[in-house]
Amino acid sequence: MKSPANRKETDTTFFVTAVIENRVEIFREPEHAQAFLSTLQHFRKSGEIGLYGYVVMPDHVHFICKVKGEMTISDFVKRVKTFTSRGFGKHVHWESGFWSEIITSEKALLQKLHYIHANPVRAGLVEFARDYLWSSAIEYQSKLTSELLDSLSV
Secondary structure, X not given: OOOOOOOOOEEEEEEEEEEEHHHOOHHHOHHHHHHHHHHHHHHHHOOOEEEXXXXXXXXXXXXXXXEEEEEEHHHHHHHHHHHHHOOOOOOOOEOOOOEEEEOOOHHHHHHXXXXXXXXXHHXXXXXXXXXXXXXXXXXXXXXXXXXXXXXXXX
16 A cells, blocks of 8 residues: 555544455454454553544454554554454465545544445445444444544544
């Protein structure tokens, strides 16, 4: 993936896409999908990121987060990939690089949330976004206070 010029920004909200090398569908295995989400939650609970949405597709992930303090999005994605790849086995790896886009408005944030939540529906994995287990869609549709996500802010 081509690297955007936003990789050095700190204390910024990003939309991120990361792909498994050769599009291996490692996340069809529930333990791998859960390990990825647990990693995001680890960094969220430690206060290093704010997490606003996610979807774990069979061969890639999308998430929206705010990196906090002096951490860059490059630093964060590298750490996530390192933590999660330990459980993949020796023949499965993340594709080098990732896509990131700065989110500068609430409108852009909501647009990206809709995009990631609709991803499993577009892919034919579920009929309704709320039914996909590896997505934050149900957190938004339930309209309850979430223990898995932070309040929206750009």
